[in-house]
Amino acid sequence: MKLTCTQSELNTNLSLVNRAVPSRPTHPVLGNVLLKADAENQRVSLTAFDLSLGLQTSFNANVEADGAIAIPAKLFNDIVSRLPEGDITLEDSLSEAESDADTESLSITLTSTSGQYKMRGMNSEDFPELPQIEDGMVVKLPVEALIEGLRGSLFATSADETKQVLTGVHLMVQEDSLEFAATDGHRLAVVETLNAKPTSEESQEDEEKPASEDTISSFELTVPARTLRELERMLGLSESSDTVALQFEVGQIIFQGGNHRLTSRTLEGQYPAYRQLIPGQFQRQVAIPRRQLLSAVERIAVLADQKNNIVKFDIDAQAQTIDLTVETQDVGSARESLSAQVTGESIEIAFNVKYLIDGLKALSTSDIQFQMNAANTPVILTPLGGLKMTYLIMPVQIRD
Amino acid sequence: MKLTCTQSELNTNLSLVNRAVPSRPTHPVLGNVLLKADAENQRVSLTAFDLSLGLQTSFNANVEADGAIAIPAKLFNDIVSRLPEGDITLEDSLSEAESDADTESLSITLTSTSGQYKMRGMNSEDFPELPQIEDGMVVKLPVEALIEGLRGSLFATSADETKQVLTGVHLMVQEDSLEFAATDGHRLAVVETLNAKPTSEESQEDEEKPASEDTISSFELTVPARTLRELERMLGLSESSDTVALQFEVGQIIFQGGNHRLTSRTLEGQYPAYRQLIPGQFQRQVAIPRRQLLSAVERIAVLADQKNNIVKFDIDAQAQTIDLTVETQDVGSARESLSAQVTGESIEIAFNVKYLIDGLKALSTSDIQFQMNAANTPVILTPLGGLKMTYLIMPVQIRD
Known part of the structure; x- marks a missing residue:
């Protein structure tokens, strides 16, 4: 792998995905961020995953050679955030021709205008794949509507981890609306967002075709507040006119907006029937x-x-x-x-x-x-x- | 007591002195701030004191009736800081003519444009006097020189409370210089400030008279870092062209600048002979x-x-x-x-x-x-x- 990108682009994207890196990883590789370089598309992607929340971003770079490596997230982020503006070159030990390099251990060398940093990495194949949703529903929402829904509900979730579903925001997807609800047992916040158009995965691919008769007309799920706080942060980097695609199935939700992807498990358990209150x-x-x-x-x-x-x-x-x-x-x-x-x-x-x-x-x-x-x-x-x-x-x- | 002042003036001064209020007062009255109103000079003063550090400020107000009362510092500050801009009237229960007032307990009523707050207070006579220095030396320093001296030394003090004198900054007053020194045993920072003119208390009162022969030509003392951090904050409110008077004797130092006064005990013990290092x-x-x-x-x-x-x-x-x-x-x-x-x-x-x-x-x-x-x-x-x-x-x- 060999690539050149700007410090600002790498730094912005690294800080974003870094938030899904667990502070105490259950497995060493989860303390890393996965860096992938794609020469054909001249794109670089960064991925972090704590097995519940996953964050992935991609950006343009000058990629000379394909490759992938897992890099200690905190170290990488701490160095990149302190580098001066300008171009950064990243090259892994496999593509380096260093005579004195320890060829057995995997490492990556970062070169900036003033200095050079060599970091031990891990094999990219040890890094778990982010969950994919093959079937399931897709809803497209304007960034602004999603931000409003989160802003009006997240604060009312419970911070008490023993209260299970109450630590999340309940999403109810219907024909042409998306409803956000949160309660901690003392108060309840509900936001209705219009203009959401649920489509089956199939009809999304063929936009001319109207939603088929057997499209599920309603779907409910509860998303952890922590996931949604990261989503809020991610949306802060988007244009408010952008669109975010919500893709979901039982147990899993994926938010895809622009170059950012957020995956999350959902919370189990029956959400209270709040409407009757x-x-x-x-x-x-x-x-x-x-x-x-x-x-x-x-x-x-x-x-x-x-x-x-x-x-x-x-x-x-x-x-x-x-x-x-x-x-x-x-x-x-x-x-x-x-x-x-x-x-x-x-x-x-x-x-x-x-x-x-x-x-x-x-x-x-x-x-x-x-x-x-x-x-x-x-x-x-x-x-x-x-x-x-x-x-x-x-x-x-x-x-x- | 009855006075009217602006919210911003009261708020600024209250936030400043509030920093000398101990979070866990050894005596209930020390959890208060002393409010004094002087009708003759149309001035109001605020004082807080934790028996080591004392802060006093004064400002102009429309004082209708003299008086003094000790008011719970946190409560008073929390309310005043949340009030809208505009005039505030403060009146104590002694000068109020409320028919239903409990005349036995001391209280103060704060009236702003939108609301009225009545707080229980304590007798002003229970509040300890700030230390005074009758004799002792006086040094006058430009605010800027003092800020530079603190900035270049405070960071090097020890945070280890068992290291006694090393938790303070050592001040050495000489004929026409003031030296700041701090060390935590690992590094040493020394700043020399020129143009300080030490004068005896007497010669200060009669500025025409040159410093007498028997003026002490050198004086050393160690001031707690905590005191000096508050001094830095206090100086931040001054014009950099202002002058601060340092008045000191064994065991005590007083900084007086503009409408602010800071008193502090000094640290006991022999300061290391750092010059030889x-x-x-x-x-x-x-x-x-x-x-x-x-x-x-x-x-x-x-x-x-x-x-x-x-x-x-x-x-x-x-x-x-x-x-x-x-x-x-x-x-x-x-x-x-x-x-x-x-x-x-x-x-x-x-x-x-x-x-x-x-x-x-x-x-x-x-x-x-x-x-x-x-x-x-x-x-x-x-x-x-x-x-x-x-x-x-x-x-x-x-x-x-």
Whole structure:
């Protein structure tokens, strides 16, 4: 193998795939990144895989000789990230003609303008293949829609590894929509993304042909939050007008966008039937500027911290205001007042500030709406305009 | 007490003094910040003190009524930092005319545009006074000189609390210079700042009068690194043309600059006689661009990490180059080449990369100079031009 590429291109791609390298590999080869050079297409690919999450990227390079080698990921990344801009040449020991080289051990030599680094590598054949999906469904989504779906759901997943499916985001693929849902048992976030067109693998290859009758019309799977955080990062490198293809079957999902590919196992277990938690109608509605409310809640949370994190909302239909109050026995008390558009009767209702702040941050519109029935039934937060997102929180009992 | 000030002024000053509030106060009142309002001068002062480090700031405010109160520092800071810009009114319970107020407990009410926060406070008389220095010497230094002195010495202090005096920076005040020195036993950094004019307390008050004969002409003390890091932060808020007054006596130092005052105990114990470690003459000199060498060392350090952190310098007088090499048995090898101005004979010499990198970062000029005699005697790094700084490192034995 021998290739020349730019430091910036190698560095960007290496930093990306490096995130799938396990910090404590169960097998030595998994601590490596697989480098493949393809002379015919003048392309280089990098792959990392922890047996659950796999990341692969490719980029253009001047490839003189084909080849593949597994290189210690951290070492490779640490060196490349510190190199000055300019061309880098990579050559493995098989194609080198060094007289004093130890020809038995596999190694790769990196040459930049100022220096030369020789690293021990491993045989590329020891590196496991990324999972492939032969059949299965394919959905194409604009990058922007995928980013919105992740942004509106990921934060609500559970961090508790014992809660299995709740540590992931539930994806529900339907005829022309993709729904993201996440809950940790205390709150629920649901984002509906339109314009997804599921196609069978076959119809994808022949785009003229309409989806056949036997196309599976609905598919559900739960993807680990960790995978999706890496996906978010990967999407950050794409143009928002790009498209990402989601390909999935039971147990596995693949995201392919531009030169990046992400593969992941899915989470096992039945996801909660969350739709039935969302009330169908509401007796009270409050429209309010989001940022203003968020700032007030963040301030009053300082005192709420001292008392079970509970903030009381005094929603006054007559005055068209919300008063936020916290009273602690030891530390002090606080009150914030905001004007709002209140429909329905006045109500006193209390929330956990943490769940409230999370939701107010995830909603992205300038105005939002609270919908509720009583002080002890689920409350829904939705954006006014913008994407279709539902955030459900349970009120907390007020103790006076 | 009743006063009105801007959120930004209160927030800036509160964040500053807050750093002297101990996270686990030995006495409850030390978890507070002392707020004093002075109606006559229309000034407000804030003080925090952990019995070793004390910070005090003052700023203009509209003071309607004098007063003082100790307020829980974290709570006060957390609320103020989250308030929107605009005026803030602070009023204590003694001057309030609330009918339902608990008149027995001391509290303060903060009112901003959107809300009202009432916090329990403590009696200001319980808050300890910051140390005062009645006699003692005073040195005035430009902010810039002080920043340079700290920048060139602080990094070389020991983090090992058992090493007592080595956890501080040694200050040596002389007739018209102030010297900063720090060592952790492995390397030594010395910065000389000129133009300091020590004056006795008396002569400061009467500036016309020359320093009297009996002025102490030299004074040494060791100031904890933690204190000086806070001083650096405090100086960051000053204009570089400002002046800071250093006032000191055995066991105590006070820095006063603009509206900020920092008091600190000094470290006990005899500081090492470091001057005798610095060789008087050198057989070899190497001048080299600093950033270029720093980058090369940082890159090669990635491999040196794998082998006792040692990098070998091959200084070639004939070729006028330095070759940096690292060879590890397991991971690989590296070589970086740089051109340099070499005076004296060629030499092979090795260093610990960490100490080298620290020094190369602390020196601020674009070119620097290595001065050395042999591969096993102290090596000196100095800036070429710029301030008067000396960085001493011991070479490491080369094992082949």
